[in-house]
Amino acid sequence: MHAAPDGIHVLDISTTTAGAWCSRMLAALGAxxxxxxxxxxxxxxxxxxxxxxxxxxxxxxxxxxxxxVTIDLDSIEGQxxxxxxxxxxxxxxxxxxxxxxxxxxxxYADLGxxxxxxxxxxxxxxxxxxxxVPGNDLTxxxxxxxxxxxxxxxxxxxxxxxxxxxxCAGIAASSAIVAALFHRDRHPGEGxxxxxxxxxxxxxxxxxxxxxxxxxxxxxxxxxxxxxxGGPVPVKxxxxxxxxxxxxxWRDAMNLLGLPDLAEDPRWGASFYRQQHRDEYMGRVTEAxxxxxxxxxxxxxAVRRVVAGPVLTMAELAVNEHLxxxxxxxxxxxxxxxxxxxxxxxxxxxxPLALRxxxxxxxxxxxxxxxxxxxxx
Amino acid sequence: xxxxxxxxxxxxxxxxxxxxAWAGNWCTALLGMMGADVIQVEFRARPDxxxxxxxxxxxxxxxxxxxxxxxxNCNPLYNSVSLNKRCITLDLGTSEGIDIFRRLVxxxxxxxxxxxxxxxxxxxIDYAALAQIKPDVIVASLSAYGHDGPWANVPxxxxxxxxTAGQSALLGYAxxxxxxxxxxxxxxVAGLYxxxxxxxxxxxxxxxxxxxxxxxxxxxANLSVVGDAALxxxxxxxxxxxxxxxxxxxxxxxxxxxxxxxxxxxxACETEAQxxxxxxxxxxxxxxxxxxxxxxxxxKANEDALEAVIAAWAAEADRDDLAARLVTAGVLAAxxxxxxxxxxxxxxxxxxxxxxxxxxxxxxxxxxxxxxxFSRTPATIVRHAPLQGQHTYEVLEELLGxxxxxxxxxxxxxxxxxxxxxxxxxGAI
Numbered sequence: 001m002h003a004a005p006d007g008i009h010v011l012d013i014s015t016t017t018a019g020a021w022c023s024r025m026l027a028a029l030g031a032x033x034x035x036x037x038x039x040x041x042x043x044x045x046x047x048x049x050x051x052x053x054x055x056x057x058x059x060x061x062x063x064x065x066x067x068x069v070t071i072d073l074d075s076i077e078g079q080x081x082x083x084x085x086x087x088x089x090x091x092x093x094x095x096x097x098x099x100x101x102x103x104x105x106x107x108y109a110d111l112g113x114x115x116x117x118x119x120x121x122x123x124x125x126x127x128x129x130x131x132x133v134p135g136n137d138l139t140x141x142x143x144x145x146x147x148x149x150x151x152x153x154x155x156x157x158x159x160x161x162x163x164x165x166x167x168c169a170g171i172a173a174s175s176a177i178v179a180a181l182f183h184r185d186r187h188p189g190e191g192x193x194x195x196x197x198x199x200x201x202x203x204x205x206x207x208x209x210x211x212x213x214x215x216x217x218x219x220x221x222x223x224x225x226x227x228x229x230g231g232p233v234p235v236k237x238x239x240x241x242x243x244x245x246x247x248x249x250w251r252d253a254m255n256l257l258g259l260p261d262l263a264e265d266p267r268w269g270a271s272f273y274r275q276q277h278r279d280e281y282m283g284r285v286t287e288a289x290x291x292x293x294x295x296x297x298x299x300x301x302a303v304r305r306v307v308a309g310p311v312l313t314m315a316e317l318a319v320n321e322h323l324x325x326x327x328x329x330x331x332x333x334x335x336x337x338x339x340x341x342x343x344x345x346x347x348x349x350x351x352p353l354a355l356r357x358x359x360x361x362x363x364x365x366x367x368x369x370x371x372x373x374x375x376x377x
Numbered sequence: 378x379x380x381x382x383x384x385x386x387x388x389x390x391x392x393x394x395x396x397x398a399w400a401g402n403w404c405t406a407l408l409g410m411m412g413a414d415v416i417q418v419e420f421r422a423r424p425d426x427x428x429x430x431x432x433x434x435x436x437x438x439x440x441x442x443x444x445x446x447x448x449x450n451c452n453p454l455y456n457s458v459s460l461n462k463r464c465i466t467l468d469l470g471t472s473e474g475i476d477i478f479r480r481l482v483x484x485x486x487x488x489x490x491x492x493x494x495x496x497x498x499x500x501x502i503d504y505a506a507l508a509q510i511k512p513d514v515i516v517a518s519l520s521a522y523g524h525d526g527p528w529a530n531v532p533x534x535x536x537x538x539x540x541t542a543g544q545s546a547l548l549g550y551a552x553x554x555x556x557x558x559x560x561x562x563x564x565x566v567a568g569l570y571x572x573x574x575x576x577x578x579x580x581x582x583x584x585x586x587x588x589x590x591x592x593x594x595x596x597x598a599n600l601s602v603v604g605d606a607a608l609x610x611x612x613x614x615x616x617x618x619x620x621x622x623x624x625x626x627x628x629x630x631x632x633x634x635x636x637x638x639x640x641x642x643x644x645a646c647e648t649e650a651q652x653x654x655x656x657x658x659x660x661x662x663x664x665x666x667x668x669x670x671x672x673x674x675x676x677k678a679n680e681d682a683l684e685a686v687i688a689a690w691a692a693e694a695d696r697d698d699l700a701a702r703l704v705t706a707g708v709l710a711a712x713x714x715x716x717x718x719x720x721x722x723x724x725x726x727x728x729x730x731x732x733x734x735x736x737x738x739x740x741x742x743x744x745x746x747x748x749x750x751f752s753r754t755p756a757t758i759v760r761h762a763p764l765q766g767q768h769t770y771e772v773l774e775e776l777l778g779x780x781x782x783x784x785x786x787x788x789x790x791x792x793x794x795x796x797x798x799x800x801x802x803x804g805a806i
Contacts, residue, residue, distance in 0.1 A: 029577050048625040051612045058605040058625070060612075108752075125750070128727040133704055138622060138630060139711035142643035145719035147622075147632060149559025150548070156632045157641055157713050159622050160562060161547035167602040168569055175573040176749040179386040179411055182580045183754050186389075192753030200730040200748035203719060204407075205565035207745035208399065210731070211457035213716035214743045216438035220716040221639070222559055231536065231557030232545055239555050241545065243536025245398075245426055271426075272433045302531040305493075307521075309537030311545045311555045314610035314617075317600065322528040328597050329611075339611040342604035345597060346574045347523070349504075350589035351581050 007032055008181065011085050012066065013073060013106070014095035015043045017137070017163045018198055019121045020062040021170025023093045026177065027065035028344065028353040031091070034369055035066045036082065038073065041362045051339075058163075061341055063359035064332065069370065070363030079104045081370070086111045091177055092118045097132055108193050115191040117180045121173040125197030135198065140165035144202030149209055153222045168205060169198035171345075227282045228289070229275065232311045238294045241309035242285075242301075245271060252304040257288040332358045385412025385747075385756030390579060393418060393478070393485040394462075397425040399535065399564035400519050400595065401491030402458040404571035409461030410747035411576075411756050413486075416772055417464045418478060419765060421798045427455040428765065431797040439739050447796065449765050450738045456762040457744060458568075460734065464763030465772050466793045469500050473792045477777070478502060482511050484776045486582075487575050491519040494529050504590040513588040515578040519571050523594030533595060535561025542599035547606055549619035566602055567595040628676040629655075629683055632713060633691040640696040641713035644687070644703055649673070654706040659690050729757070736761040766795040 008031040012023040020035075027033040035042065044059045051057050069085075072078035083106065086092050092111070094101065101107045108118045120126050123135030130143075141147040141159035151158035159165070173196040180194050203210070213220045223230045232239035244250045247269035254263035262281055267273055274281075289297070294310035301308035317323060318340075330343035333356050344353035391414040394405045402417075402425070409415035424431060428449040434440070435451045445451050467474040479502065482488060488507060490497060497503040497518070504516040518524055521533025536557055539545045544563065545555040574591040582588055600607060606617045617625075622643070624630035629652075630645040646652040649672070656665040664670050664686065669679040676683050691699065696712050703710035714722060720743040725731040734744045746759050773779040773787075787793040 025573060046626065049609050049613065049615075049617075057609050057612050061605045061608045124724065125728055128724045130724045134707070134709055135711065136645060136647065136709050138624075138632070138643045138645050139709055142632070142641075142711040142713040143719075143722070143724075145714055145716050146559070147641070147643065147713045148639075148715045151550070151556065151559070155550060156622070156634065158548065158550075158556070159632075159643075160558060161544055161620075162603040162606055162617075164544075164562065164602060168566060171566075171569040171573055171602075172748060175407075175569065175576050176386075176411075176751070178573065178576045178580050179749075180751060180754070182576065182583055183386040185580065185583045190753055192751055195750035195752070196748065197728070197730075200725065200728060201569075203722075203725050203730055204403075204745045204748035205562070205569075206716075206719060207403070207457040208454050209560055209716050210720050210745055211453035211742065212436075214720050215436050215451075215453040215739065217717070218438070226554065226556070232540055232555050234554070239540070239545070241537050241540045241557060243534060243557070243561075245534050245536075249532075270430045270433065272430065302528070305530070305532055307532045307534050307537045309533070309540035309545075311540040312543060313546050314543055314607050317543050317607065318610060322522060322526045323597070323600075325526040326523055326594070326597070328600070339608060341608045341611060342597070342601045345570045345601040346591055346593035348574060348578060348589055348591050350587055351577065 008091065009089040010034065010091040010093060011089045012036065012093040013082060014093050014121060016095040016121070017044065017062060017166035018169040018173065019093050019095040020044060021167050022119060022121050022173040022177070024062060024065060025171060025174035026091065028355065029178070030351065030354070033066040034365070035063060035068050036071050036073065037068055037362050039070055045362065060359045064341070065355055065357050066360060067365035067369060068360035068363055069366045073104055079106060082106060083111055086116065087113050090117060090181070092116060093121065094118065095121050097122060098126055099132055113191065115184065115189045117177055117184065117191045117194065119173050119177045119194045119196065121169055121196050123198045125200060126195045137163050137165045140198045140202050143199045145206045145209060146202055149220060149222055151222050152226070153224045157222065165198055165202050169196060169201040172196050172201045227278065228285055229278055232309070233286045233289060235289055235297060236291070236293050239311040240289060240294050240297060241311070242289065243309065244307065249306045250274070253301060253306045256300055256304060257285065259284060259288060330355050332356060383755055383757040385410065386751055386754040387576070387579070388412035388754070390414070390486045391484060392416065392487045392489060393481045394488060395490035395492065397491060398427045399458055399561060400567040400571065401489060402427060402455070403565055403568035404519065405489050406458055406460050406462060407568065407572045407747065408575060410759065411749070412754070415462040416481065416768070417459070417462045417763065419464060419466045420469050421466050421794065421796070422468060422470060424449065425455060427458070428452050429455070442740060444738050444740065446738055447765070449796070456736060456739065459762035460744065460746060461758070461760050462763050463768035463772055464766060465769040466766040466795065468792045468798070471792050473787065473790065475500060475502065477773070479510055480777055482507050482514060485511065485514060486579060487515040487517065489517040489519070489571065489575065493532050494518070494520050494524045508588065513582055513586055515575060515582060515588045515591070517571055517575050517591035517593065519567050519593045519595065521594070522596050524592045535564040538563040538595045538599055542596045543603055543607065544599060547603055547617060547619060550621050551619060553619060555619070563595055563599045567593060567598045570598045623680065626677070627673060628680045629687055631684055631687070633688050635691050635694050635696040635699060637696070639715065642691060642696050642700055643711045643713055645709040647709065651708050652676070655703065655708045658702050658706045658708065661690065732759060734759055734761050737764065766793065769793050
C-alpha cells in the first residue's frame with residue numbers, strides 16, 4: 001500500500017487480538033489505521049504482562065502504528081459517529097458477531113458504502129451454527145483439532161503458544177482484505193465483505209493432520225514420546241531439535257554424531273523407514289546428542305548444511321547475530337527510547353514494511369480524527 | 378474482464394511456482410483457491426518431500442483402492458496443501474528445462490519458491506534474472522532464515538524453525554521441557570505471511586506497474602507471531618514461562634478431562650459474568666463466594682486450586698453435554714475435537730471450510746479448503762491436488778503453443794515425464 005496514489009484508510013472497531021493483528025499488518029503495509037476504543041480503553045490494554053510504566057506489553061505490540069479514537073459503540077451517538085467514519089474509509093475491520101453488529105446498526109448494509117471493504121475477523125465467522133457463540137484462542141485450538149495433537153499423550157492437550165490462533169487469523173484476514181482491495185482496483189467501486197473465522201484458519205492450518213486421518217480413517221493424536229522425530233531433546237546446555245527430513249541430512253548428521261553405521265546404511269535414508277523403526281536407533285542418537293552444546297552442534301550441522309534447531313530463548317534471540325544482521329528488531333521510527341520489537345515478518349524490496357509509531361494512548365487522536373467531518377479519517 | 382462469479386478475488390492472475398513441502402505449497406494453494414491460476418513446476422530428480430519418497434508404501438487406508446497407483450499421488454500431506462493448482466514437470470538441471478521455465482515466467486504475475494537460498498541463483502533464475510525476462514514479475518522466496526545474513530545458507534524446516542523462532546521455549550507444560558507442536562506449526566504461519574506478501578505486491582503492481590522481490594524468513598515470520606513475548610523480554614528482561622493452556626491474565630483458562638478416554642473440554646472465563654455462569658452451570662455456587670476465587674485476580678493467584686476443583690467436577694461430565702451447557706450459559710467453552718471429528722464438524726462443514734474433494738487416485742475425501750469468504754468475489758471452486766505432471770501437455774500447449782509431439786520429445790529426453798527419473802532405483806529403499 002506504500003506509494004499508493006491516495007493512501008489506504010482503515011477503521012478498526014475490533015476488540016480482539018486477531019482483529020488487532022489484521023489491522024496492524026495493514027498498517028505495516030502502509031495504510032493509515034485508526035483504532036476505535038471504548039471510553040474504558042481497548043480491552044487488549046488489560047492483558048498482562050505489564051511494563052514498568054504499568055501499560056500492557058501485548059497491547060504495545062498489537063496496537064503499534066495506529067491512531068486511537070475514543071468512541072462508545074454502545075451509545076447511539078457513538079454508533080452514528082462510527083457509521084460516518086466508516087463512510088470515509090476504504091476498510092473497516094470488525095470482530096463483532098452478527099447480532100452485535102445488528103444491535104449497533106453497523107452491519108455492512110447499514111453503512112451504505114458499496115465501495116467499502118469490511119473485514120470480519122471473528123472466532124467462528126458470520127454464518128454457520130456457531131456464528132453467535134463466543135470463542136477465544138483456547139476454544140479455537142480445541143475446535144480446529146490443533147489442541148488434540150499438541151503435547152504428550154499422557155497429559156492434557158495443548159493450545160499453540162502465546163496467541164498462536166488469533167495471530168494466524170489476523171494474517172489471513174489482512175491478506176483477504178488486500179485481495180479484496182486488489183479486486184476493487186480492477187473493478188472500481190466494488191467493495192465487499194470478507195469473512196475470516198479464527199477456527200476456519202486453524203482448520204486450514206490443520207489440513208495435513210486432517211488428511212492423514214481421513215485417508216487412514218484413524219485418529220492422529222499427540223506424541224507418546226519426546227524424541228528427535230518430534231522435537232527438542234536434551235543437550236548439554238539446553239534442548240535441541242534434530243527433525244531430519246531428507247536422506248542427506250540424516251547421513252551427514254549421523255556421521256557428525258559419530259554413528260557411521262547409521263549414516264551409511266541406505267535403509268535409514270527414507271523418512272518413512274526411520275519413522276517405522278525409530279526404536280532401533282533413537283537411544284543412540286539422543287545419547288550422542290547429549291554430549292554437545294547447542295551452539296556447537298548447530299554450527300557443525302550448519303557447516304554440513306543439515307537442518308538443526310537449538311531451542312532459543314528471547315534473551316538469545318535478542319542478541320542473535322543473524323537477526324541483528326537482517327535488521328529484524330526495530331523501534332518505532334523517531335522513538336529511540338522505545339524497547340525494540342519484532343519487525344517485518346517478510347522483506348518486500350519495493351514496498352518495505354515499516355513501524356512508524358508506538359502504540360497510541362487511549363483516545364490520543366480523538367480530536368484530530370473527529371475534528372474535520374469532511375477529511376478522510 | 379468480468380470474472381466468473383465463483384472464481385475469487387485473484388481471478389486473472391497467474392503464478393508459476395517452484396514451491397514444495399508445506400509452507401510453500403500451502404501458500405500457493407491459498408492463492409490458487411483465491412482464484413489465481415497456479416502452475417506448480419516439479420523437478421522429478423528432487424521430489425517434493427511431501428509427495429514422499431518414490432518408493433514409499435501407499436498408506437494403509439488407500440492401498441487397497443483400485444485407483445491408487447502411484448505413492449507420490451496418494452500422499453495425504455501433499456494432497457492436503459496443494460488444492461487448486463496445475464502441475465507440470467520440468468528437469469531444471471537441463472538447459473531445455475530452464476529454457477521452458479523462463480518462457481513460462483513471461484506469462485506469470487508471480488513466482489514463488491521455498492528452496493534453500495542458493496538454488497535459484499545456481500539455476501540462473503533468481504529475481505534479477507527473471508526480472509530481465511519479465512520486468513514487473515513478483516518473486517517470493519520463503520526460506521528458513523532469509524536470503525542474507527550469517528544464517529542465510531543454514532537449512533531449516535518447521536521442526537527446526539519452531540525452536541529457533543522462540544516458539545518451542547514457550548510451548549509446554551509448566552515446569553516441563555520445551556516442546557514442538559504436534560505438526561510443524563511454523564510452516565502454515567510462513568505460508569499465510571507468504572500469501573500476504575504476494576497479494577500486497579500484486580496490489581502494489583496493479584497501482585504502479587512495478588514488480589518486486591519478497592524475502593520471507595520463516596524464523597522472522599514465526600518470531601513475529603510470538604512477538605508479544607519478545608517485547609516482554611525487551612521491556613522487562615523476562616522470559617515468559619511455559620504456560621500450557623493458561624492465559625497471562627484470565628483464569629480459569631484450561632483443558633480438562635471429562636468422562637471417557639481422550640475426551641477433553643476447553644473452558645475459559647474472561648469476565649466475572651462468565652465465571653458466575655460457570656459456577657451456576659457446575660451447580661457449585663460456593664465457588665463464587667470462595668475468597669480464593671471471588672475475583673479474576675484471586676483466581677489467578679490461586680490457579681492450582683481453581684483448576685483442581687474444576688478438574689474434579691469436569692471429570693464426572695460428558696464432554697459434549699458439558700460443552701453445550703457452558704456455551705449456552707455464555708462461558709467460553711469447546712470440546713477438544715480429534716482429527717476425525719474436525720473433519721465431520723458441522724460448523725466447518727456448513728461454512729465449506731472442510732469439504733469433500735474428488736481425487737482420481739484416492740477417491741472422495743474430506744479436506745480443509747480456503748478459510749476466507751468473499752461476498753462479491755466468492756472463491757468456491759475447489760479442485761484436487763494435481764497428479765504429478767498432470768497438466769504438462771495442457772499448460773505447455775496453452776501458454777507456449779507446444780504441440781503434443783514437442784512435449785513427447787521432452788518426455789523422451791527426460792526433461793519432463795512422471796515418476797522417478799531414469800536411473801533412480803526406488804527398489805533399493
